[in-house]
Amino acid sequence: xxxxxxxxxxxxxxxxxxxxxxxxxxxxxxxxxxxxxxxxxxxxxxxxxxxxxxxxxxxxxxxxxxxxxxxxxxxxxxxxxxxxxxxxxxxxxxxxxxxxxxxxxxxxxxxxxxxxxxxxxxxxxxxxxxxxxxxxxxxxxxxxxxxxxxxxxxxxxxxxxxxxxxxxxxxxxxxxxxxxxxxxxxxxxxxxxxxxxxxxxxxxxxxxxxxxxxxxxxxxxxxxxxxxxxxxxxxxxxxxxxxxxxxxxxxxxxxxxxxxxxxxxxxxxxxxxx
Numbered sequence: 001x002x003x004x005x006x007x008x009x010x011x012x013x014x015x016x017x018x019x020x021x022x023x024x025x026x027x028x029x030x031x032x033x034x035x036x037x038x039x040x041x042x043x044x045x046x047x048x049x050x051x052x053x054x055x056x057x058x059x060x061x062x063x064x065x066x067x068x069x070x071x072x073x074x075x076x077x078x079x080x081x082x083x084x085x086x087x088x089x090x091x092x093x094x095x096x097x098x099x100x101x102x103x104x105x106x107x108x109x110x111x112x113x114x115x116x117x118x119x120x121x122x123x124x125x126x127x128x129x130x131x132x133x134x135x136x137x138x139x140x141x142x143x144x145x146x147x148x149x150x151x152x153x154x155x156x157x158x159x160x161x162x163x164x165x166x167x168x169x170x171x172x173x174x175x176x177x178x179x180x181x182x183x184x185x186x187x188x189x190x191x192x193x194x195x196x197x198x199x200x201x202x203x204x205x206x207x208x209x210x211x212x213x214x215x216x217x218x219x220x221x222x223x224x225x226x227x228x229x230x231x232x233x234x235x236x237x238x239x240x241x242x243x244x245x246x247x248x249x250x251x252x253x254x255x256x257x258x259x260x261x262x263x264x265x266x267x268x269x270x271x272x273x274x
Contacts, residue, residue, distance in 0.1 A: 019121075020046035020053060020087075022108070026126050032095055033133040037068060040091040040103060040126065048076065048083040052114040055087050058123075061104035064130060068092040095130040102127045177206060178272040185265055192257045196242040199264045203235070206271065216243055238263055 023043045032038050040060075046053060057072060069092040076085050095101050103126035111118045181202040188194045200216055203209075209222050216239025223232065241260050245252050252260075 018047070018050050020044040020110075022121055022123070024123060024126070026103075026128065029128065031129040031131060032101070034095055034098055034130055035133050036095070038093050038095070038128075040093055042089040042091075042108065042123070044087040044108070046085055048085050051112040053085075053087070054111045054113070055089075056109055058089060058106055058108050060091060060106055062093070063102040063104060064096050064099060065093045065101050065103065066096060068094050098130050098132050100127065101130050175272055177202070178268050181268050182265060185261070185268070189261060192252070192261060193242070193246060195261060195264065196246070199238065199242075199268070202268060216240070234263070234267060238267070 021044070023041075023045070025039075025041045025043075027039050028036075042058065044053070044055060057070060060067065071090040073088045073090075074086070075088070076083060078084070093103075105125055106123050107120040108123060109118070109120045181198065184198045185195050188198060196216075200219060203219055203223075207223060207226065209219065216235075220232070220236060220239060223235070227235070238260065
């Protein structure tokens with residue numbers, strides 16, 4: 001009976017017999033939105049020995065309210081060893097428009113067959129404010145605002161992406177020159193001196209050296225001021241070993257040949273654009 005906490009009215013008609021206690025509650029009790037259902041409860045409580053009360057459903061006089069549903073219930077319970085009875089009426093009401101809403105004064109009729117008497121109880125005015133329901137408007141504003149934010153974020157993302165693409169370097173692709181050189185080196189893996197010619201031709205073309213550059217020493221001279229020292233050191237080692245084996249006439253071991261071949265292919269692979 002949580003509804004009963006919002007409003008309490010006790011009625012007693014007086015006389016020789018104790019009359020039922022009457023409690024009314026209205027929830028919400030002060031204000032309600034248009035379209036919102038409010039609940040009006042009327043509860044009558046009395047000791048069982050005081051009478052066999054019968055109550056018909058009260059007729060409400062309403063202002064700016066309409067009845068959606070009604071209900072009633074009966075209950076017997078014990079309190080401090082005494083049996084009590086309870087009658088509950090429930091009215092589900094809905095406001096029609098903004099402004100003031102009222103439950104006008106009404107009466108609760110009763111009949112007590114055990115005492116052969118009848119009568120009624122008067123219930124006072126119940127009043128509350130009705131204000132517009134802006135839920136749908138708030139929802140629309142929220143959705144519209146969220147959509148605008150989303151569009152703004154998306155537009156900003158697209159703009160930043162366009163700016164980034166403008167200043168980014170073009171997509172890198174694997175160099176055809178390196179692919180061709182590696183293919184030719186692989187085809188001459190067992191012919192180290194031929195592989196050396198392929199490597200010299202690759203370096204000359206890679207760095208756009210003028211025609212007629214045939215020896216490793218000539219290539220190194222023309223690249224001396226163009227390449228970092230560690231790269232020059234690698235090229236000097238490769239070309240020096242190739243010239244040593246080409247002009248000395250001394251045979252090289254298989255392990256030495258594989259090591260030099262690996263150095264050449266590793267250098268070319270390092271120049272591939274990924």
